[in-house]
Amino acid sequence: MRSANRPDGGTAAKRDRSRTHGQDITAGEIRWELEKILSSTVFSTADRMTRFLRFVVEETLEGRGDNLNEMLLGMAVYDRDGKFDPRVDSIVRVDAGRLRAKLMQFYASEGANSLIGIDVPKGSYKAAFKRLRGKSAATSLQHMTKDAVVTKAIAVLPFADLGPQGRDEFLGEGIVEELVHALSRIPGIRVASLAFVLALKSHQTDVKELGRQLGVDVFIEGSVRKINRRLRVMVRLTDAVTGLHTWSKAYVLVTQDVFATQERVSKSIAETLSVIIGASGSVENKKNRRSR
Numbered sequence: 285m286r287s288a289n290r291p292d293g294g295t296a297a298k299r300d301r302s303r304t305h306g307q308d309i310t311a312g313e314i315r316w317e318l319e320k321i322l323s324s325t326v327f328s329t330a331d332r333m334t335r336f337l338r339f340v341v342e343e344t345l346e347g348r349g350d351n352l353n354e355m356l357l358g359m360a361v362y363d364r365d366g367k368f369d370p371r372v373d374s375i376v377r378v379d380a381g382r383l384r385a386k387l388m389q390f391y392a393s394e395g396a397n398s399l400i401g402i403d404v405p406k407g408s409y410k411a412a413f414k415r416l417r418g419k420s421a422a423t424s425l426q427h428m429t430k431d432a433v434v435t436k437a438i439a440v441l442p443f444a445d446l447g448p449q450g451r452d453e454f455l456g457e458g459i460v461e462e463l464v465h466a467l468s469r470i471p472g473i474r475v476a477s478l479a480f481v482l483a484l485k486s487h488q489t490d491v492k493e494l495g496r497q498l499g500v501d502v503f504i505e506g507s508v509r510k511i512n513r514r515l516r517v518m519v520r521l522t523d524a525v526t527g528l529h530t531w532s533k534a535y536v537l538v539t540q541d542v543f544a545t546q547e548r549v550s551k552s553i554a555e556t557l558s559v560i561i562g563a564s565g566s567v568e569n570k571k572n573r574r575s576r
Contacts, residue, residue, distance in 0.1 A: 309400060311345050314413050315552075316559045317400040326390045333383050335361045335536060340404055341411045342552060349410030357409060359514065360538045380404060437500040439476040439524075440464050441485060443517075444507040455542065456508040459517065462550035463504065470558045476500055495524025504557070513538050517549050521557070 318341050321327060322334050339361050343352055354370035354377065362375055370376060387403055401414045440463050443456030461478065468475045476498045484497055491503065506519040514536070521531035533556070535549055 309413050309415055312555060312559060313400050314341065314345060314402065315556055317398060317402055319556060319559065320398065321387070321390055321395065321402065324390055324394045326386055326394065330386060332361070332379060333386055335534070336379055336383055337387075337402075337404070337411075338533075339536065340409055341402065344411040344413075346548070352409035354409075356538070360536055363514070376409075380409065437474050437476070437498075438467060438502050438504060439481050439495070439498050439500040440467070440478065441481065441503055441505040443505070446507045446509040448511065452508060452510045455510060455515070455546065456506075458543070458546040459506075459508065459550050462546050463553055466550050466554035467557070470554065473558070491522060491524065491527045498524075500524050504553075515545060519553055 318338065322338065327334055327337075336357070339357070340349070340352055343349055355368060357376045358364040358368040358370060358373070359366075364373070384404060384406070391398060391401065399416055401416045403412045403414075404410070405412050440460050443460055445451075445453040445456055464475050464478050467473055481498065484494060495501070495503065501524055503522040503524055504519065505522060506517060509516045509518075515538075517535040517537075519533055519535070520529050522529050533553075535552065537545055537549070
C-alpha cells in the first residue's frame with residue numbers, strides 16, 4: 285500500500301521485519317498484545333489513544349514505521365486535512381506523550397505479566413516491540429492460545445457503504461472477498477460460501493435464523509466510509525446464537541491504492557480474529573446453548 289506523503293517502504297519493510305524476527309517476535313504475538321492493551325481499562329475510554337496506537341503499530345508491522353510523522357498522523361488519526369500544520373497544532377506531539385504514559389500505566393498494572401512489550405519511544409512515532417523477561421516464543425504462544433478457542437464456522441456478511449455519496453459499495457465488496465479468502469487460509473476455520481451467504485441474506489433478516497441456516501457460530505459484519513483519500517472501516521463480530529456484538533474495531537487508513545488497501549485491511553482483520561475469535565467460549569459450548 286502506498287499512502288499519502290509516504291514512499292513505497294519496501295526496503296524499510298525488510299529492515300523492520302528482520303528486527304522483529306531477530307527478537308523472535310511474530311506479528312501475531314504483537315497483534316495479540318495490542319488487543320490486550322486496547323481492551324484494558326487503561327484504554328477503555330481513550331478512543332484517540334486507541335486509534336493512535338493501532339495506527340503506529342500496524343504501520344510499523346507493515347514496514348512503514350520510519351515514514352511516520354506528525355503530518356501523516358494528523359490526517360490518519362485526527363482527521364486533519366491537507367492544511368494541517370504541526371507547528372501550529374501540537375495535538376500529535378501532545379497525544380504521543382499521553383500515549384507513552386498510558387502504556388507505562390498499562391504495563392505497571394494489567395499488563396504486568398505481559399510477555400511482549402509495545403512502546404513508542406521518544407523522538408519517533410515508530411512502534412517498538414520487545415520480549416519481556418526473556419520469555420520464549422513457545423511460552424508466548426501458549427499464553428495466546430490458552431483461552432482462545434478458534435471458531436470453526438464463520439460467515440462474512442456484506443459491508444455497508446456509509447460514505448456521503450453512497451458510491452463506494454465496491455470498496456466493501458472487495459474487503460469482504462479478500463477477508464473470506466484470508467480467513468479460509470487459516471487452519472481450523474471454516475468460512476461459509478459468500479454466494480450462499482448473499483443468497484440467504486437477501487431473504488433472511490433475523491441474524492439468529494440466518495446463523496442456523498448457514499450453520500455458523502459467528503458473523504463478521506461491518507461498514508466502509510470513504511472521504512477523499514481517507515478510509516474508515518468498522519468491523520464487528522456477532523454471536524450467531526445471541527445476536528450480540530462481542531468485538532468491534534475501527535481501521536483508519538490514508539491511501540491512494542484501493543486494491544492494496546482492501547488486501548491490507550482484510551489481512552489485518554483476519555490475523556486479529558484468528559487470535560481473539562471464540563475467546564468467549566468453544567464451539568461445543570455454543571452448540572450446547574443451541575440445543576437448550
